[in-house]
Amino acid sequence: MKKNVLLAQSGGPTAVINSSIIGAYDAAKASGVVDRIYSAVGGIEGVLNENLIDLTDVSDEKIRKLRYTPSSGLFSCRHVLPNDFNDEEYRRIFEVFEEHNIGYFFYNGGNDSMDTADKLNRYAKLNGYDIKVNGIPKTIDNDLFGTDHCPGFGSAAKYINTTLCECAFDTFSYPNSKTVIIMETMGRNAGWLAASACLAQYNSKQIADLIYLPETAFDMDSFLSDISNKLDNQTMVFAVVSEGVRNADGKPYFSSSKNTQDKFGHHQLGGLASVLAEEVKKNIIKRVKTVNPDISQRCASHMMSKTDYEEAYLAGAKAFEFAMDGISGVMSAFERKSNSPYIIDIVPAPLEKAANTEKTIPRDWINAKGNNLTNKFKDYALPLIQGEVLLPYSKGLPDYVVLDEDRIQKKLPNL
């Protein structure tokens, strides 16, 4: 009897997370060795609640549209599995797996999701369940350990750079007004997204003047003097800051709600650009603009990197192929063979490593002063934003799709 596949997504969405799921879906369907392909509604919580959708019944038209739709098409959750394997949650999850004859479980997410997949794989092995559990990486933060980069990062970087470029053009249209513009990007402990803002150029000259990352200590006085020095010679100064920049003692420089932490102990961040803008206004110049691409940087599928979109798909397909080869407990990891031409390979990487280690930017990819990037970073990041995906539009807007309208209609009568 053929086994079934279960797909699920967890953590924050990306522009290409659904491309990964469709990669796994297509590979499973093409293999001929599986019967049904299910998705869990809302990650592992969908498994715990036995809230599954049979994707095998969904029209091919909808599946194709889902691939380029932003956000977690299978619905997401933020749920930590307990460390204690005796916990009821494990018993319940494997009960649902057995009831639905699940032989393959693929979990599509970031660090925390790889932790969940790792725990399920180890639990299965310890208890003799015949199930393959692999992870499909995604995170705009690009901080997953064990892979050259993460699906989702390239598209976020392309959106950030396009926005930066357009806002710079907007700002320098007033040749007689000195202006400071500050853009804030996501990135809690790793500055990959802010760093990516070094890619936008005009005539081979970087548009962003100053880039601040969590990897090096942030100091307000240095920041203000950096801005001030640049303003001596330029009409416009463009600074980019990661929301996660830290003091010399390693504490987040700014937290909009200092007392709130999420379930994983993360601080909720955001609003840094406004704080910095106020300091610039107080100390240097009144004309300061802020740009915060906010959640758009992780869901702007209208600006996907084609490289990212294709790689995300392959990462999903590979997770299934690894399982076919009898491999379980791995994440589809990118191994870079060369920058130019850009060549990658997708290899299995142990889940436990990816699960709880965050990858930060190597120090020698950042300049000595800690306010810009070196060419090593640019050589790394440039290939990841290449290529465009032409979306179909309907009535003037991208033709995105919701997987299960009835289910959603009940939960979200508005949509």
Place this chain on the structure above:
Amino acid sequence: MKKNVLLAQSGGPTAVINSSIIGAYDAAKASGVVDRIYSAVGGIEGVLNENLIDLTDVSDEKIRKLRYTPSSGLFSCRHVLPNDFNDEEYRRIFEVFEEHNIGYFFYNGGNDSMDTADKLNRYAKLNGYDIKVNGIPKTIDNDLFGTDHCPGFGSAAKYINTTLCECAFDTFSYPNSKTVIIMETMGRNAGWLAASACLAQYNSKQIADLIYLPETAFDMDSFLSDISNKLDNQTMVFAVVSEGVRNADGKPYFSSSKNTQDKFGHHQLGGLASVLAEEVKKNIIKRVKTVNPDISQRCASHMMSKTDYEEAYLAGAKAFEFAMDGISGVMSAFERKSNSPYIIDIVPAPLEKAANTEKTIPRDWINAKGNNLTNKFKDYALPLIQGEVLLPYSKGLPDYVVLDEDRIQKKLPNL
């Protein structure tokens, strides 16, 4: 002896403002009746400073790229001409016009720019100068009087709706978390941009639940009860607010810097979404997200409406044609013949009317409660966001261009 053309831009940029300039440029070039085509660097200030660029010498490749480049490619200013025609500024401007044998001056901008063009046209007539002065409308705010709509609005609306749609998809990917999301749009006295957010739909159902405009009084208690009522039946509530919403007494509800006014007496606005989010957190629910497309809504050329892009071009071309027909002192105005099929005509409208009257949304296009739009608005706005413009990309980013690099290099060493 053939006369020369002078083109200039003023006020806030839009995604399609350069398409208008190239429309005028192409029409002038094709006419065979003009000699040189100049642009003034930084609007009327560029005229006062005799800072002109001869566009006739710019490569065609650059002119083609300029057409889809965001922001004011000719550079902008915010300069009010004095009411007193005896002022030195008028003498100086017409001196520069004469020195460069300018027979046609086209000013591309919003209300304040139409005011400038109107004054120059009247001054020329009073003093017997042989020059045609016409206006080319632009403003994302869509508040220019005397035209069905304004170039720039359609593209801004398309960007706002795409962003809204993607952020909504992002937000509803957590089926088990009730969330309020608040998007702020530009729009000082007229709510056209916020109102446009009624266009994004899923399965024929509007995604934005609540839309607040400067046209109707904003009341915090009603806002909170609107949100609260919607949350009873939905997981996600999406509210859109115009930065210019007002109290019942007509005063702006919120101004981030209440004591600062620009030269035209406008209050500087922005930051309203965060203020509202805090109120929702305090009174209703902790999970609140804000989205502020900020200056991106006026410069996101990567998301232009093709309709808007083409109409902007025609508005520029028509301004020249009107001058050829001997008409001076008019703005290229859109007259709508029908919504479906969408047909417009471009006609000359007197500048003085456009100059100082702001067009707001008719009351019967807004629902009775003042928190949403009626179908009359949708029928009006939907045609304006139709069609996409495929931009050329270079190294993964839109291939935008700066008109005069040398000049800019001096002013902006960074770019």
